[in-house]
Amino acid sequence: MELWPGDRSMGSTLEIDGFGPLPLVRPGSAAELGEIVRAAASNGSALYPLGGGTKLDLGNPPTRQGNVVDMRALNQVIDFPARDMTVTVQAGMAVASLQEILAHEKLRLPIDVASLRSLTLPARREGAQQSTVGGVLATNESGPRRLGFGTLRDYVIGISVMNDEGREFKAGGRVVKNVAGYDLCKLLVGSLGTLGIITQVTFKLRPLADQHALAAIPCAAESLEELVNRIHGSRTRPVALEALNPSAASVALGQVSLPLPTGHWMVIAGYEGNHTAVEWQVRELAKELGAVTPEVRIGDTAEPLWQALIEFNAWPETKVTFKANLLPSATAAFCAAVDRLAPNTLTKAHAGSGIVVGHLTGDWTRDRTAAFLAVWRELAGKAQGRVIVTRCPWEWKNVINVWGPIGGDAWLMREVKEKFDPHGIFNPGRFYHGI
Amino acid sequence: MPALSQSTLLFDRLLKIVGPEGVLSAVSDLVVYECDGYTIEKHRPDAVVFPTTTDQVVEIVKLCGECGVPFLPRGAGTSLAGGCLPVGGGVMISLTRMKRILEVNCRDRYAVIEPGVVNLWLTNHLKPQGFHFAPDPSSQGACTIGGNVATNSGGPHTLKYGVTVNHVLGLEIVLPDGRVVRTGGPAEDYPGFDLTGVIVGSEGTFGVVTKIWVRITRNPEAYRTLLGVFETVDDATNTISDIIGAGIIPGALEMLDNLILQAVEAAFHFGFPLDAGAVLIMEVDGLEAGLDADAECIIEIAKENRAREVRRASTEAERLLLWKSRKQAFGAVGRLAPSYCTQDGVVPRTKLPHILRVIQEIGRRYDLRIANVFHAGDGNIHPIVLFDERDAAQVKRVLAASHEILDDCIACGGSVTGEHGIGVEKIDFMPKLFSPDDLAMMIRLRSAFNPEGRCSPAKMLPTAGACIEQSKAGRRAAL
Numbered sequence: 001m002e003l004w005p006g007d008r009s010m011g012s013t014l015e016i017d018g019f020g021p022l023p024l025v026r027p028g029s030a031a032e033l034g035e036i037v038r039a040a041a042s043n044g045s046a047l048y049p050l051g052g053g054t055k056l057d058l059g060n061p062p063t064r065q066g067n068v069v070d071m072r073a074l075n076q077v078i079d080f081p082a083r084d085m086t087v088t089v090q091a092g093m094a095v096a097s098l099q100e101i102l103a104h105e106k107l108r109l110p111i112d113v114a115s116l117r118s119l120t121l122p123a124r125r126e127g128a129q130q131s132t133v134g135g136v137l138a139t140n141e142s143g144p145r146r147l148g149f150g151t152l153r154d155y156v157i158g159i160s161v162m163n164d165e166g167r168e169f170k171a172g173g174r175v176v177k178n179v180a181g182y183d184l185c186k187l188l189v190g191s192l193g194t195l196g197i198i199t200q201v202t203f204k205l206r207p208l209a210d211q212h213a214l215a216a217i218p219c220a221a222e223s224l225e226e227l228v229n230r231i232h233g234s235r236t237r238p239v240a241l242e243a244l245n246p247s248a249a250s251v252a253l254g255q256v257s258l259p260l261p262t263g264h265w266m267v268i269a270g271y272e273g274n275h276t277a278v279e280w281q282v283r284e285l286a287k288e289l290g291a292v293t294p295e296v297r298i299g300d301t302a303e304p305l306w307q308a309l310i311e312f313n314a315w316p317e318t319k320v321t322f323k324a325n326l327l328p329s330a331t332a333a334f335c336a337a338v339d340r341l342a343p344n345t346l347t348k349a350h351a352g353s354g355i356v357v358g359h360l361t362g363d364w365t366r367d368r369t370a371a372f373l374a375v376w377r378e379l380a381g382k383a384q385g386r387v388i389v390t391r392c393p394w395e396w397k398n399v400i401n402v403w404g405p406i407g408g409d410a411w412l413m414r415e416v417k418e419k420f421d422p423h424g425i426f427n428p429g430r431f432y433h434g435i
Numbered sequence: 436m437p438a439l440s441q442s443t444l445l446f447d448r449l450l451k452i453v454g455p456e457g458v459l460s461a462v463s464d465l466v467v468y469e470c471d472g473y474t475i476e477k478h479r480p481d482a483v484v485f486p487t488t489t490d491q492v493v494e495i496v497k498l499c500g501e502c503g504v505p506f507l508p509r510g511a512g513t514s515l516a517g518g519c520l521p522v523g524g525g526v527m528i529s530l531t532r533m534k535r536i537l538e539v540n541c542r543d544r545y546a547v548i549e550p551g552v553v554n555l556w557l558t559n560h561l562k563p564q565g566f567h568f569a570p571d572p573s574s575q576g577a578c579t580i581g582g583n584v585a586t587n588s589g590g591p592h593t594l595k596y597g598v599t600v601n602h603v604l605g606l607e608i609v610l611p612d613g614r615v616v617r618t619g620g621p622a623e624d625y626p627g628f629d630l631t632g633v634i635v636g637s638e639g640t641f642g643v644v645t646k647i648w649v650r651i652t653r654n655p656e657a658y659r660t661l662l663g664v665f666e667t668v669d670d671a672t673n674t675i676s677d678i679i680g681a682g683i684i685p686g687a688l689e690m691l692d693n694l695i696l697q698a699v700e701a702a703f704h705f706g707f708p709l710d711a712g713a714v715l716i717m718e719v720d721g722l723e724a725g726l727d728a729d730a731e732c733i734i735e736i737a738k739e740n741r742a743r744e745v746r747r748a749s750t751e752a753e754r755l756l757l758w759k760s761r762k763q764a765f766g767a768v769g770r771l772a773p774s775y776c777t778q779d780g781v782v783p784r785t786k787l788p789h790i791l792r793v794i795q796e797i798g799r800r801y802d803l804r805i806a807n808v809f810h811a812g813d814g815n816i817h818p819i820v821l822f823d824e825r826d827a828a829q830v831k832r833v834l835a836a837s838h839e840i841l842d843d844c845i846a847c848g849g850s851v852t853g854e855h856g857i858g859v860e861k862i863d864f865m866p867k868l869f870s871p872d873d874l875a876m877m878i879r880l881r882s883a884f885n886p887e888g889r890c891s892p893a894k895m896l897p898t899a900g901a902c903i904e905q906s907k908a909g910r911r912a913a914l
């Protein structure tokens with residue numbers, strides 16, 4: 001039965017959020033992907049793009065029957081002019097492989113993505129695969145270095161996407177500065193695969209840092225805000241500023257042998273640059289903090305700690321994970337409120353950017369989760385932010401609104417979705433506002 | 436569509452919205468608004484209105500809707516691409532009176548401003564707190580941040596700090612049907628599509644931006660500003676690639692060739708060597724610690740590429756004079772020829788030697804002098820073609836030469852605009868850069884915001900029947 005051209009799935013299926021089984025198709029080229037989309041369009045079914053499968057918990061359950069489109073066969077480097085500091089790759093390439101290729105030329109995409117190669121965390125649940133370029137773009141992944149380097153929207157300079165008619169379109173280009181045409185790259189980043197299937201991406205790159213360091217400072221809950229404020233106003237310019245609550249610190253940092261007084265928070269500042277600049281900043285921070293001496297990891301010895309900080313967001317062992325985006329100044333108070341209400345939560349903040357990720361541990365029921373979520377959403381709202389649930393049992397999702405209440409621009413997003421995907425082929429229903 | 440001048444009703448209602456001080460409709464007043472920094476094409480708007488609040492903007496666009504009249508937003512009118520050209524007439528909405536800085540929050544590193552705030556005002560306003568607004572187009576003393584948002588402006592320091600979109604967190608926009616939408620806000624990562632990111636750079640074709648949440652950036656603690664003097668353009672461009680290849684991202688890397696040096700030296704007396712093939716302004720900034728190491732490395736690389744000498748700006752005054760010479764280079768070009776015309780192509784950085792040779796060759800072939808001063812680190816060229824607009828035959832050659840240069844940028848895998856925008860000027864290049872499928876998706880996007888095309892018609896996207904005849908090049912300033 002040649003229903004699905006390019007079908008190499010050999011009968012495998014996947015369930016997403018309890019919906020399915022959805023048969024897998026695996027296009028080997030953009031042309032095959034085009035045929036798959038046209039077939040879906042003509043028989044009125046849906047398509048659910050799949051990368052590494054590490055983020056399938058994100059979003060609402062699927063709403064319509066269709067196929068999962070496994071993009072991992074599209075994993076080639078298209079062009080890597082290292083001296084121009086750009087790279088063009090297919091969307092199915094694993095981010096870890098991309099970073100390896102870039103590192104040969106002393107370059108990188110300075111976006112932290114949790115990987116399987118974690119040195120410090122237990123292995124992921126079975127079946128989880130490595131994140132792909134397309135997957136991290138669709139979910140707009142980021143990590144500690146976002147404070148110093150920004151997020152994916154700052155690095156995608158060109159994109160190719162399969163549209164609802166099975167025709168590939170592109171936006172941007174391959175040069176680092178370009179204002180020709182609408183910047184559809186921005187629209188696609190973080191769109192959770194609802195506007196089309198990303199086939200190819202061009203990134204602008206950054207050099208690997210000569211030197212890097214992490215300075216860890218334990219602190220009591222009461223002084224968290226003050227400490228974060230001091231580092232924020234320091235003469236040093238951290239590229240990362242992380243804050244872990246006591247539970248998160250003891251679990252996530254357990255294997256990196258940082259001295260951690262019980263019941264203390266851990267605040268970690270990251271520095272990158274040339275040797276002189278990094279070493280000066282580490283000394284300067286210690287000087288400014290006076291009484292407390294940061295525990296410093298520099299160069300290779302900092303690597304496991306960076307990894308632990310990066311991997312935390314994908315902590316595998318909890319049922320419920322939420323992410324808040326707040327004004328940075330409100331981070332400490334928000335984290336404290338989470339601790340007060342749900343003491344065993346593993347909470348880590350990108351404190352310089354106002355992003356908080358919390359994993360709920362212990363015996364959480366749907367209704368208890370919903371009740372706490374309502375409180376946190378109110379708190380976040382006061383700090384001009386929102387709370388989304390990035391992971392929870394799918395059975396809860398009819399009660400728990402994972403994306404939260406909608407904002408005043410949601411109708412316009414729906415309008416954009418309708419223009420791009422009028423028949424609702426791509427990831428129907430999974431995104432914000434049921435898009 | 437009724438001509439506005441005939442529609443006294445519409446004029447009366449505009450008066451009611453903004454008052455007699457807030458609307459111009461006399462032909463003598465409108466002449467100024469016939470064009471922007473791109474002077475080749477001129478169209479007169481039927482009226483120019485100066486709202487002071489979002490509510491007034493809403494009423495204006497609703498009125499235009501009722502009367503079936505097109506409208507377009509305008510900032511300071513420094514666009515070099517005809518972004519403010521009121522094709523088909525209609526109401527021009529000038530945002531220059533919405534110029535308040537509404538909020539500055541250094542702890543959370545954002546400011547909220549109205550669109551008419553001039554770029555440099557914000558940076559000056561932030562100075563006491565040690566912050567600035569990072570995008571610094573050379574026109575920053577005049578252009579508005581609303582205009583920067585619409586064109587996604589760059590500037591000399593965008594090599595390290597990024598362009599406007601990297602510094603915009605949220606927007607308030609009045610859509611053509613009068614609905615007001617707020618996208619994004621002072622925090623990062625709001626759920627949903629990044630509408631903010633796609634409104635930036637939409638060149639006023641989605642609606643009128645009435646409020647902007649911008650990121651503010653801490654000032655660097657220190658600078659090292661170097662001037663590398665080279666015998667040849669090739670040596671200078673190789674230096675650029677090598678610096679970046681060494682893992683250093685300078686704050687700015689700007690190149691001036693011999694012809695522009697002559698003009699700039701005559702104007703500012705900086706002491707540029709008049710016999711150099713090219714000079715590079717190379718600036719590293721950041722913390723004091725480690726800056727000398729980067730500067731030494733750059734000097735080394737320049738020397739390896741046969742720099743005749745590398746000078747350091749030893750005082751802040753010297754640094755500022757160097758930057759003034761750079762940022763006002765276009766003004767100085769007036770000394771070389773009665774008219775000039777600038778392009779805004781982009782090539783991959785390593786193709787700079789190639790494109791500069793191509794420009795030279797094109798200049799020879801068309802018998803035109805072409806000066807170069809540009810954002811070399813980004814591969815963003817600004818060839819300035821010198822001419823005399825009274826010479827019709829020469830004007831034709833200028834346009835032909837400019838188009839050939841841009842065609843070569845495309846052939847190199849580059850773009851026809853790095854920061855000035857498509858506007859009406861480069862609309863014919865869109866089908867060369869993008870396929871019909873690409874353009875179709877852009878049209879779909881526009882139709883979500885501006886379904887009837889009443890806002891900024893005939894801009895950015897080529898549409899049937901909106902072709903603009905380009906016949907004569909005018910005098911243009913640019914960077």
Ligand SMILES: Cc1cc2nc3c(=O)[nH]c(=O)nc-3n(C[C@H](O)[C@H](O)[C@H](O)COP(=O)(O)OP(=O)(O)OC[C@H]3O[C@@H](n4cnc5c(N)ncnc54)[C@H](O)[C@@H]3O)c2cc1C
Pocket residue numbers: 471472507508509510511512513514515517518519530550571572573574577578579580581582583584585586587588589590591638639640642643644645765854855891912913914
């Ligand atoms: C000497 C000189 C040097 C220059 N140097 C640079 C440079 O280094 N880098 C660079 O990027 N550009 C440069 N430019 C180009 C120009 O200054 C920029 O494009 C600038 O951002 C335009 O701002 P403006 O306020 O003048 O906008 P305008 O010219 O008034 O408008 C530009 C476009 O923005 C739209 N627009 C304006 N305000 C709004 C609003 N509130 N809502 C929606 N749309 C709006 C208009 O419709 C138009 O399409 C230079 C220009 C000159 C004359």
